[in-house]
Amino acid sequence: MATNTINLGSSSIDVAGIVKGLSDNKRKATDKALGNLDSANKTKISAVGNFTSSLTNLQNAIKSLADGSVFKAHKTTVSEASVLSAVAEPDARSNTYTIVVDKLATAQKTTSAAFAGGKEPMGTGTLTIAIGDKSIDLDIKPPTNTLENIRDLINKAPGNPGVTASIVTGTDGAHLTLTSTSTGKRNAFTVSASGDAALTQLAFDPATGSATVTAQDAEFTIDNTKASSPTNTVASAIDGVTLTLTKAGTSTVVIQDDTSAVATALNSLVTAYNQFISQYQTLTKYDKTNQQVGALIGDATVTSIKSQVSALLGSQSTGSASGPRSLSDLGVAFQLSGTLKFDATKLTKALAISPAETQDVLSGTNGVAVKLDKMIAGWTSTTGILSQRAANLNARAKDIVKKSADFEVSMKSFVDRITKQYTALDTMMTKLGSTSSYLQQQFDALSKKG
Numbered sequence: 001m002a003t004n005t006i007n008l009g010s011s012s013i014d015v016a017g018i019v020k021g022l023s024d025n026k027r028k029a030t031d032k033a034l035g036n037l038d039s040a041n042k043t044k045i046s047a048v049g050n051f052t053s054s055l056t057n058l059q060n061a062i063k064s065l066a067d068g069s070v071f072k073a074h075k076t077t078v079s080e081a082s083v084l085s086a087v088a089e090p091d092a093r094s095n096t097y098t099i100v101v102d103k104l105a106t107a108q109k110t111t112s113a114a115f116a117g118g119k120e121p122m123g124t125g126t127l128t129i130a131i132g133d134k135s136i137d138l139d140i141k142p143p144t145n146t147l148e149n150i151r152d153l154i155n156k157a158p159g160n161p162g163v164t165a166s167i168v169t170g171t172d173g174a175h176l177t178l179t180s181t182s183t184g185k186r187n188a189f190t191v192s193a194s195g196d197a198a199l200t201q202l203a204f205d206p207a208t209g210s211a212t213v214t215a216q217d218a219e220f221t222i223d224n225t226k227a228s229s230p231t232n233t234v235a236s237a238i239d240g241v242t243l244t245l246t247k248a249g250t251s252t253v254v255i256q257d258d259t260s261a262v263a264t265a266l267n268s269l270v271t272a273y274n275q276f277i278s279q280y281q282t283l284t285k286y287d288k289t290n291q292q293v294g295a296l297i298g299d300a301t302v303t304s305i306k307s308q309v310s311a312l313l314g315s316q317s318t319g320s321a322s323g324p325r326s327l328s329d330l331g332v333a334f335q336l337s338g339t340l341k342f343d344a345t346k347l348t349k350a351l352a353i354s355p356a357e358t359q360d361v362l363s364g365t366n367g368v369a370v371k372l373d374k375m376i377a378g379w380t381s382t383t384g385i386l387s388q389r390a391a392n393l394n395a396r397a398k399d400i401v402k403k404s405a406d407f408e409v410s411m412k413s414f415v416d417r418i419t420k421q422y423t424a425l426d427t428m429m430t431k432l433g434s435t436s437s438y439l440q441q442q443f444d445a446l447s448k449k450g
Contacts, residue, residue: 013426019419026414030407038400045393047283047295051302052379052386054272054279058309059376061272065265065362065369073261076241080251085244088255092240097253101220101245105183105232108215110191113201114173118148125195127202129154131180131187134161140199147176150202154178163189176202180215184230188215218245259351262358263344266332269369270340273313277339280306301385312372313340323357324350327368330358 064070072090083101115122124145127138136159140150147167154165162181167174180187191204206215217228220237227237232245241255283296284303296302314334316326324330331346350358362369379386 013422013429015419015422015426018422019415022418023411023415027407027411034400034404034407038397038404041393041396041400043295045390045397048386048389048393050279051283051296052390054276055305055309055376055386056380058269058272058276059373059380061268062265062369062372064261065269065367066373068359068363070261070265071359071363073258075256075258075260077254077256078251079253080249083245083247083249083251084253085246086253086255087242087244089240089242092238092255094256096255097222097238098250099220099222099243099253100250101218101248103216103219103248104245105218105230106213106216107180107183108188108206108211109177109179109213110204110209111168111212112176112178112204114170114175115147115198115201116173118151118167118169118174119146120174121145122147123193123196123198123200125193125199127199128192129161129163129178129189130192131161131163131189134159136160140195145199147174151176161189162187177212178204179213182230183215183232184217185215186230220245259348262351262362263347266330266347266362267342267344270332270342273309274339276309277306301389305379305386308375309372310334310338312368312375315368317361317366317368323354324361326361330361 069090074088074090074092074094076086076088078084078086084099121142122145124141127140127150129136129138136154136157138150138153138157140153144150144153151165151167154160154163164179164181166177166179168177169175178189178191180189188206189204190206191202193200193203204211217230218232218234219226219228220234221227222237227234229237229245234243234245237243238253241253243253280302283294284299285292285294286297287293313327313332318325327333329346330350331343332340333343335341347358359367361367364370378384381387
């Protein structure tokens with residue numbers, strides 16, 4: 001802690017210098033000790049955080065294996081992408097479908113008779129717009145009896161059943177255009193008007209009138225089975241498959257199991273595990289040549305966790321002797337360096353010959369991924385051992401901060417005390433200097449008289 005220069009008294013005692021020297025000497029060892037404690041604790045907090053992060057990365061990498069979703073992945077092929085697209089959900093089944101799209105679903109659109117302009121006053125009365133059992137009644141009266149204001153009333157109406165309004169101006173004048181916000185026959189709308197003759201020109205009934213665009217459902221066949229949909233996105237026609245129809249035509253949709261997803265997941269497991277091992281080795285290393293020691297060297301907790309993870313990945317199940325029983329049987333094997341290496345050809349063979357057993361090794365009740373996911377969840381949960389370690393280290397950090405603050409308080413008291421002591425000594429020495437000068441003058445005077 002810096003000490004300001006103190007100019008007290010007139011003796012030769014350097015009070016400020018003495019106080020600073022004593023203060024620096026007294027705090028040197030404690031400052032170093034607290035600094036070392038703080039640095040070491042921060043290093044451990046970072047190390048435990050990095051180790052935990054590498055574990056959660058491994059857990060994320062095996063998520064699709066642990067929940068089994070990787071075995072529900074599908075590959076979808078569409079022969080005519082301009083006609084439709086298809087997305088297979090996990091519950092889809094491998095199959096081939098021929099789909100003929102006859103009509104696309106459309107939304108009703110109507111165009112009114114021409115009026116002089118959007119701002120010109122027109123008839124007054126009530127305008128009712130209805131879709132099914134939903135409707136709105138708009139009171140049209142001055143000054144809102146213009147096409148522009150009617151358009152705004154429709155678009156802003158809180159009970160709007162699903163119709164948007166706009167104005168199209170052509171060579172013959174301004175037209176009010178109404179469009180349903182949803183496709184399909186059930187979303188066709190009616191417009192009725194009561195009042196002046198001008199307002200009744202906005203009325204429309206699809207049963208008797210001709211729309212600019214007629215509301216219709218999509219019509220198509222799946223392997224010659226007729227089907228329809230109020231929208232062009234069809235999720236209920238084929239189990240587990242969502243179709244998006246884009247134009248009339250014919251397309252073949254092929255749904256296949258995507259075994260490449262399993263290979264991708266296992267490759268992710270290998271990459272994440274090798275990164276976990278690299279992190280562990282860095283945190284627990286001892287480099288005699290460069291005199292470097294890992295922050296968690298000799299740490300029983302992290303060593304135990306690493307050993308349990310490695311043991312699980314190298315274990316064998318008690319399943320069928322004819323099918324795969326370990327990760328090694330699926331192409332995931334340990335190297336001399338302690339890392340993993342993946343051979344996709346073994347997995348391909350296992351999936352082709354023993355698909356059920358392969359799934360059981362990875363995602364079954366006692367599957368490797370399922371067990372590993374539970375283990376990591378236990379270690380990293382809020383009550384897990386790694387979370388507790390982090391909490392203890394953070395508590396120690398707060399304790400170090402408190403010790404530093406308490407030490408600063410004690411040092412201030414020490415500086416105040418010795419400053420007073422040396423200031424008092426300086427004052428006394430100044431007085432003694434004055435007395436000595438006075439006595440010397442008296443002696444000199446007596447000597448002259450003699």
